[in-house]
Every structure is written in structure tokens, then in C-alpha cells.
Amino acid sequence: MARKQPVAIVFDTFGTVVDWRGSLIADLTAFGKTRGIAADWPALMDKLVAEFGIKGLTEQDLVHINLGWHRLNGWPDSVPGLTRLKKQFVIGPLSNGNVSLLTYMAKHAGLPWDMIFGSDLFGHFKPDPETYLGVAKMMDLAPDQVMMAAAHNGDLGNARKCGLLTAFFPRPNEYGPHQKRDYSAERDWDIVAKDIEDLAEQLGV
Amino acid sequence: MARKQPVAIVFDTFGTVVDWRGSLIADLTAFGKTRGIAADWPALMDKLVAEFGIKGLTEQDLVHINLGWHRLNGWPDSVPGLTRLKKQFVIGPLSNGNVSLLTYMAKHAGLPWDMIFGSDLFGHFKPDPETYLGVAKMMDLAPDQVMMAAAHNGDLGNARKCGLLTAFFPRPNEYGPHQKRDYSAERDWDIVAKDIEDLAEQLGV
DSSP, X not given: OOSOOXXXXXEOOBTTTBXXXXXXXXXXXXXXXXXXXXXXXXXXXXXXXXXXXXXXXXXXXXXXXXXXXXXXXXXTTHHHHHHHHHTTSEEEEBXXXXXXXXXXXXXXXXXXXXXXXXXXXXXXXXXXXXXXXXXXXXXXOOGGGEEEEESOHHHHHHHHHTTOEEEEOOXXXXXGGGOOSOSSOXXXXXXXXXXXXXXXXXXXX | OOSOOOSEEEEOOBTTTBOHHHHHHHHHHHHHHHHTOOOOHHHHHHHHHHHHHXXXXXXXXXXXXXXXXXOOOBOTTHHHHHHHHHTTSEEEEBOSXXXXXXXXXXXXXXXXXXXXXXXXXXXXXXXXXHHHHHHHHHTTOOGGGEEEEESOHHHHHHHHHTTOEEEEOOOTTTTGGGOOSOSSOOSOOSEEOSSHHHHHHHTTO
């Protein structure tokens, strides 16, 4: 394989690995059933998204909304794709969530991380370079031995500025019908895949 | 179950989870074969242990000796026991090794940790309270929601001083024929088990 291979791959989590919108809708629906409340939960979520706008609803907002829930589920390809990648690479989330939230979430969703790179380990949130470079430092690796994987072009742009390898795959339904961007790769990322299983395929595992 | 149940269980690693002496002997034996060197590697290891003495050969010495090897294996009950415990508890190593060493070691030995509590996360080595209490803080738990599991009475004594629950199981062959202590529980630890599988059994998983 001519392509430069990473030693570790870190994943943006909200949207990229877990389907926060779909999970919250399912959770609210189940809650509504136990309390006898019939509501259009998808419409509520979409209103929330539309009201805040994609630019306004940051990853930190999502962390806050979900804090204490720990019940988000992976996309269908997340667990099988990560399980394949784990055979050859160190894998972990690199998220603005903290270790505690990301650990409980991984247990619920069955995400087979090797290590949890919560923002509290670095004392910084993405896009601060201390997060991307902190993973490399913690794992005794050079920046280009770490690959950032995300469904968000912006996250990858910041990772590339720090010298990390980059992998993109789209999550066109992350925000439901109000999604306005990140339908496709906007730059020449090192890998452009369909999803996490395809990422594993392209990395030869 | 009347016993107080933890949310997270952290494990001393060198000796408690991985068999450093047996693994190093096997590794040196394999190395010797490829180089045509026939030597009494167990005797060499035992001489090293005897020379340094159990008190002299600290966990940090072992980390240093093993750094870069990443090839230590679990005791026979480690992977099956941890796999059972992982179903109900957050599990991780709490070791004086750093995140990098412990992560690569876990991949080699197949240890299914949820989170790696390396000493670099706390900027302290055991027995400093910052390590035991650091786990509780990082996981948003009270100290008595965390259980320290170790084959070393001393480690458990320090954990108990910080308010953690304690679990002991012996590793009578950790140091080979020169082992002088830790054959049995020396205090009324919250759980005294035969090994990690028995710990899972006693915790009802």
C-alpha cells in the first residue's frame, strides 16, 4: 500500500460515530410512550436544529444536551468498522466530551475504543492544537502517525494544520432535513470513504 | 447482594494483570532461539529479582525494563475475568506505566479496558493520592464508587486510605521462587478472591 499508514486513528464522535439526532428521537419516543405522551419528536429535534442553526449548535452544545444520557447509539457501520480497525490501529474518540461521558457512551453503544481521548485530558477543546497534538504526544507518536477521522470538513482542516493524516466520510443525515453541509469531502483528505467500514477496507484491514 | 458495588474497578497491572516474569522469560527464550543462544533465562530473571530484592524492584523499575517491549501477556484468568467484569463495570488499569505503554500492552495481551488510567494523566505515581482520587474525579464518581483491585496488599492499603473499595487476589508466582510476600490478604479487604474470574463471580457477573 503506497499510502502512508497511521499508527493511531482518532474519531470525532458526535455525528461522526454516534447518531445523536436519531438516538435522541428514539429516546424521547420511548420516554413519551412510558408517560403516555404522543409528540412529533423528530419535528421537535429539527426545530431545535433549525433554531440554533448548524453553526450555532456546536459539539459542546451537543455534549451539554446529552450529558447524563449516555444513551447515544452508533451508526450501523460504527461498531463493525471500529472492530476491524482495532485489529491493526490504536483507536479512540477525540471529542470535546470529557472522559467520563465518552466512556459511559462507549459502553452503551459498544464502541471498542483502545483509549478515550477526552478534552479534559488536554485542558483544551477542539479546534485548539493542544488536542490534536496531545494525542500524538500521549501515544509517543509523530503527528503524521495519527489520523483524524471525521464527518466534518472543518475538524479535518484543523487536524491537518497540526500535521495529522485525515480521513473523511459523510453522515448526510446527522442533522436531519436541515443539514446544510458536510455532504462530501471539500478538500483532498488523505482518505475519503463511504463510512467507517469502507475506511477499514481502504486501510487494508 | 449486601456488599457495596463499585461503578468502576481499576487494576494494578504489572504482576496483577500481566505476568511480567513469565512473559519476559518466554520472550528471552524466543529471542535466544532466533540467535542460537541457549541460556537459563529463568535463572537470569530470578537472579535479577534476588539481586534487586522485591523491595528494590519497584513497579517503576518494571515499567522501565519493559518499556518498548509491549509484549507482556495476561495471566490465564485475566482476559476472561476482565471480559466478564466489563459487562457491568467500567474497568481500567491504574498503573505507574504511562498511557502509551499500557495501551500497546493491552492491544498485545487483548485486555478489554474501557479506559487507560496511565500515571501521566495525573502527573503522579502511585502511591500518591492524586492517582487513586484522580480516577474517581475523572469518572465523576465518589471514591467509594471505585474499587482498586491488586495482588499487592500495599497498593490496596494506599487505595483504602483514599476511600476506595478494595479487592485482593494473590499472584504467588509473580516473582518466581524468590517471592517473599503477597501470598494472601493481609487485611480485611472488601473482596478477597482467587483470581480475576473469581472476582467477577463474587461481584455477580
